[in-house]
Amino acid sequence: MLNYKKYKRFQTIKLKERTWPNKEIEKAPIWCSVDLRDGNQSLVNPMTVEEKLDMFNLLVKLGFKEIEIGFPSASHIEYDFLRKLIEEELIPEDVTVQVLTQARPHLIARTFECLQGLNKAIVHIYNSTSILQRDVVFNMSKEDIKQIAIEGTRLVKQYVKDFEGEIILEYSPESFTGTEVEYALEVCNAVVDEWDATPENKVIINLPSTVEMDTPNVYADQIEWMSNNFKKRDSIILSVHPHNDRGTAVASAELAMLAGADRVEGTLFGNGERTGNVDILNIAYNMFSQGVNPELNLENIVEITDVYERCCKIPVHIRHPYAGELVFTAFSGSHQDAINKGMKKYEERQTGIWEVPYLPVDPRDLGREYEALVRINSQSGKGGVAFVMEHYFGFKLPKAMHKEFADIIQGISEKTGEIVPQLIMDKFKEEYLDRKKPFELVKCRVSDIQDSDNNTRIDLQLEYNGDTLTLQAEGNGPIDSLKKALIESKLVSTTILDYTEHALGKGSEAKAASYVKIKRTDNQVETFGVGVDSNITLASIKAVFSAINRLYSVE
Numbered sequence: 001m002l003n004y005k006k007y008k009r010f011q012t013i014k015l016k017e018r019t020w021p022n023k024e025i026e027k028a029p030i031w032c033s034v035d036l037r038d039g040n041q042s043l044v045n046p047m048t049v050e051e052k053l054d055m056f057n058l059l060v061k062l063g064f065k066e067i068e069i070g071f072p073s074a075s076h077i078e079y080d081f082l083r084k085l086i087e088e089e090l091i092p093e094d095v096t097v098q099v100l101t102q103a104r105p106h107l108i109a110r111t112f113e114c115l116q117g118l119n120k121a122i123v124h125i126y127n128s129t130s131i132l133q134r135d136v137v138f139n140m141s142k143e144d145i146k147q148i149a150i151e152g153t154r155l156v157k158q159y160v161k162d163f164e165g166e167i168i169l170e171y172s173p174e175s176f177t178g179t180e181v182e183y184a185l186e187v188c189n190a191v192v193d194e195w196d197a198t199p200e201n202k203v204i205i206n207l208p209s210t211v212e213m214d215t216p217n218v219y220a221d222q223i224e225w226m227s228n229n230f231k232k233r234d235s236i237i238l239s240v241h242p243h244n245d246r247g248t249a250v251a252s253a254e255l256a257m258l259a260g261a262d263r264v265e266g267t268l269f270g271n272g273e274r275t276g277n278v279d280i281l282n283i284a285y286n287m288f289s290q291g292v293n294p295e296l297n298l299e300n301i302v303e304i305t306d307v308y309e310r311c312c313k314i315p316v317h318i319r320h321p322y323a324g325e326l327v328f329t330a331f332s333g334s335h336q337d338a339i340n341k342g343m344k345k346y347e348e349r350q351t352g353i354w355e356v357p358y359l360p361v362d363p364r365d366l367g368r369e370y371e372a373l374v375r376i377n378s379q380s381g382k383g384g385v386a387f388v389m390e391h392y393f394g395f396k397l398p399k400a401m402h403k404e405f406a407d408i409i410q411g412i413s414e415k416t417g418e419i420v421p422q423l424i425m426d427k428f429k430e431e432y433l434d435r436k437k438p439f440e441l442v443k444c445r446v447s448d449i450q451d452s453d454n455n456t457r458i459d460l461q462l463e464y465n466g467d468t469l470t471l472q473a474e475g476n477g478p479i480d481s482l483k484k485a486l487i488e489s490k491l492v493s494t495t496i497l498d499y500t501e502h503a504l505g506k507g508s509e510a511k512a513a514s515y516v517k518i519k520r521t522d523n524q525v526e527t528f529g530v531g532v533d534s535n536i537t538l539a540s541i542k543a544v545f546s547a548i549n550r551l552y553s554v555e
């Protein structure tokens with residue numbers, strides 16, 4: 001049995017009048033990407049300077065205005081990367097870079113050395129305040145730990161005096177979720193005081209769930225409690241930095257925003273220590289899917305995925321929210337049917353409001369294609385096959401024909417697994433368009449006539465079981481004339497039950513696709529036939545022979 005008694009629950013807080021459950025996310029927070037720092041420090045092989053630059057450029061393109069570019073005092077690569085950004089003037093004017101350092105004198109000194117020449121930066125200092133780390137890592141009292149934060153702030157302040165650019169301070173009581181809130185508050189208030197923060201010169205107080213330890217509602221309570229109890233709330237930008245140990249970082253960030261967070265730190269696809277940071281794309285697309293402007297340029301998820309996979313060397317999972325290869329794909333019949341119908345209604349209604357079953361967002365808004373919405377295997381149904389025929393090849397099969405063709409396709413997919421669109425089309429040709437036995441239409445002339453009973457004459461040349469046949473008849477229209485010619489030939493006995501057609505393609509290249517449903521009167525078997533031709537009359541005649549060939553093919 002699992003030894004669950006080995007674990008204890010961390011204290012929750014008893015918030016009496018929490019307000020966050022009644023709120024909604026109405027605007028984007030200040031986003032800060034920590035891909036180049038928290039994301040990078042968790043990689044098997046941290047990014048090279050070139051890869052960091054690729055990632056930085058992507059983040060700028062996505063519209064991040066605050067980017068933690070690294071921990072310059074940690075390594076040469078980190079240091080050199082910031083120097084490159086500064087010396088080659090690669091930081092756009094509206095982007096503020098952020099650098100992380102422990103609240104330790106030599107690391108702060110090195111950080112400021114690296115920052116020289118920059119107009120504006122966020123200097124992010126941290127020390128762990130958690131009960132556990134105070135004990136096992138530092139073996140220090142609460143007061144001593146608070147002094148690390150105060151001393152770090154004092155040092156930054158000193159360096160700022162000789163620094164030509166603007167410095168914003170960010171302070172993180174690292175492992176906040178393992179810290180008593182009262183103590184975290186005491187440390188943060190001390191930093192705010194030491195910095196002399198004012199509403200005009202705000203300090204960023206970042207409350208990380210360095211390790212996600214509880215359900216998102218507990219994190220939200222902690223954030224709301226802190227937000228309500230800061231001495232100088234108006235002088236603070238309240239930031240959160242959720243990790244994903246329990247797999248609920250996105251929910252934690254969202255509830256924290258309801259609870260008062262102004263700013264969210266996270267990464268693309270949630271890369272970061274252990275199970276990662278919060279996935280900023282996920283939160284942003286969630287907002288977008290609820291009609292809230294995420295204030296990031298997220299139109300091209302394919303490009304975002306490519307750069308991320310290249311720089312981090314981590315593949316994006318096929319089921320990753322919004323980005324995964326399969327997240328807009330249905331294999332199962334009932335989902336395919338609902339998507340197919342929903343897409344048709346969406347196109348017909350033209351309301352501009354997206355409402356399609358199973359698809360929380362329009363894949364095209366993210367730079368994804370509709371084709372991948374439906375893929376066919378043995379779990380698929382007739383709606384899915386019809387969707388593929390229409391969206392890949394332009395054939396709008398009549399509703400009554402869906403089952404007939406889907407059954408043929410399922411017969412194959414049950415044996416072979418997934419069946420790709422081109423194979424579906426190949427089968428469609430084999431079954432309907434290319435049948436030449438027992439009848440092959442060699443020539444066909446349809447002419448208008450002046451007759452009291454009939455207005456059309458048809459002349460046909462056919463190959464039939466190795467013989468050449470010529471048939472002709474008069475009727476009201478081409479199909480009626482054809483029907484009469486076939487009856488007179490006595491080779492078949494059929495009734496035409498249904499007929500539809502539509503244009504295939506556009507402009508001068510357009511063809512007609514015709515569908516007929518025919519019944520064999522001797523055995524009552526019914527089937528569809530399909531004909532395609534640039535001449536609409538010929539398309540319908542071909543459709544009749546397609547159906548007849550299907551009905552008589554086994555003889």
Ligand SMILES: CC(=O)SCCNC(=O)CCNC(=O)[C@H](O)C(C)(C)COP(=O)(O)OP(=O)(O)OC[C@H]1O[C@@H](n2cnc3c(N)ncnc32)[C@H](O)[C@@H]1OP(=O)(O)O
Pocket residue numbers: 038041071073074075102103104126127128137138148174210273
């Ligand atoms: C939650 C987070 O993600 S925080 C960010 C973590 N990121 C990184 O650590 C990546 C970059 N880090 C590094 O390159 C290195 O760890 C450095 C440069 C920061 C420090 O390197 P070193 O001093 O050689 O080693 P190390 O990290 O093991 O230092 C541990 C010491 O720092 C102390 N320490 C750790 N954090 C702090 C802090 N915020 N303030 C003061 N002391 C600290 C520890 O108590 C320990 O002290 P001890 O040597 O007396 O036992």
Ligand SMILES: CC(C)C(=O)C(=O)O
Pocket residue numbers: 038100126172174175206208209210211241243
């Ligand atoms: C430095 C801090 C913000 C951090 O990365 C964390 O706590 O996870």
